[in-house]
Amino acid sequence: MQLLIEAGNTYVKVAQLFDDGNMELLGRYPSGKLEMVLEPLLEKGINRIVFASVGPVEVDNSIQRIAQLANIPVMQVKTLRKDFGVKNAYSEYQYLGVDRWLTLVAIHQELKKDTVIVDIGTALTFDVLSEDGKHLGGWIAPGYQLMMKSVLENTTKVFSDRDHTDTLTFADNTADGLKNGCRAALLGLIEYGLSQARDKLKTEPEVILCGGGVRHLPISWGKHYRHRSELVLEGLALYAKCR
Ligand SMILES: Nc1ncnc2c1ncn2[C@@H]1O[C@H](COP(=O)(O)OP(=O)(O)O)[C@@H](O)[C@H]1O
Numbered sequence: 582m583q584l585l586i587e588a589g590n591t592y593v594k595v596a597q598l599f600d601d602g603n604m605e606l607l608g609r610y611p612s613g614k615l616e617m618v619l620e621p622l623l624e625k626g627i628n629r630i631v632f633a634s635v636g637p638v639e640v641d642n643s644i645q646r647i648a649q650l651a652n653i654p655v656m657q658v659k660t661l662r663k664d665f666g667v668k669n670a671y672s673e674y675q676y677l678g679v680d681r682w683l684t685l686v687a688i689h690q691e692l693k694k695d696t697v698i699v700d701i702g703t704a705l706t707f708d709v710l711s712e713d714g715k716h717l718g719g720w721i722a723p724g725y726q727l728m729m730k731s732v733l734e735n736t737t738k739v740f741s742d743r744d745h746t747d748t749l750t751f752a753d754n755t756a757d758g759l760k761n762g763c764r765a766a767l768l769g770l771i772e773y774g775l776s777q778a779r780d781k782l783k784t785e786p787e788v789i790l791c792g793g794g795v796r797h798l799p800i801s802w803g804k805h806y807r808h809r810s811e812l813v814l815e816g817l818a819l820y821a822k823c824r
Pocket residue numbers: 588589590591592593609701702703704724725726727791792793794795796
C-alpha cells in the first residue's frame with residue numbers, strides 16, 4: 582500500500598493507494614496539523630509515500646523527516662515540462678503549481694479531450710488543455726474565502742454572517758451582498774474563461790470542477806459539468822502507480 586499526500590494552502594489531503602489500484606481518501610486536515618496527522622498513519626504497512634505540495638518548503642521537509650524516521654521511502658512529485666503526454670504551457674515549467682500539473686496529467690490520461698479544469702481551493706485556478714495534451718495556459722485568482730477575507734479586512738462597514746444559501750440572487754443586505762458578490766466573481770471568471778477557451782480550441786470543451794470551493798457555486802449551474810473532487814490525488818495515484 583502507498584500513502585498519497587496532497588498539501589494545499591489550506592488543507593492537507595491524505596489517501597491510501599492499494600495494490601489493486603483503488604484509492605481511498607483517509608481525510609482532509611488543516612495544513613498546520615500535518616505532523617500530528619501523519620505519524621499515526623505510518624504504522625499501517627506503507628511501502629512508500631508519494632506527495633506533492635504547493636505549501637512552504639517546511640511542509641516538504643517535515644514529510645521527508647517523518648518518513649525517514651519511520652524508514653519509509655518517499656517520492657516527491659514535481660511539475661515537469663512534459664510527462665504522461667501532457668506538455669506544460671509555462672516557459673519556466675517548474676513554476677506551474679504541482680497541483681495544477683497533477684490535474685492536467687490525471688485528466689489527459691483519462692479523457693484525451695479538449696478540457697477546462699477549474700480547481701477552487703485557497704486560490705481558484707483555471708487551466709485549458711487540448712485533446713493532444715497541450716496545456717494552453719491558465720489563470721490564478723483568489724478563492725471564495727480569500728476574496729471574502731480581503732474585503733472584510735480592508736473595509737469598516739462590510740460584514741458577513743452564516744453560510745450562504747444556494748441561490749445566487751441580488752442581495753438586499755450587506756452579508757448576502759458580499760457572499761453572493763464573491764460567488765458571482767468565481768462564476769464570472771469561469772464563464773469568461775470558458776468563452777475564451779471555446780474560441781481558442783474551436784470546440785466545446787469538457788469542464789471539470791474540483792477543489793473544496795466548488796460548494797460555493799450554485800448547484801443548478803454546476804450540475805452541467807463534471808465534478809472530480811479528488812483530482813489532484815488521482816494525479817498523484819498515477820505517479821505512484823507508474824513511477
Ligand atoms: N468543510 C469543508 N471542507 C472542505 N472545504 C471547504 C469546507 N468548507 C468550505 N470549504 C472551501 O474549500 C476551500 C478549500 O479547498 P481545498 O481544495 O481544500 O483548498 P487547498 O487545496 O487550497 O488547500 C476553502 O477555502 C473553502 O472555500
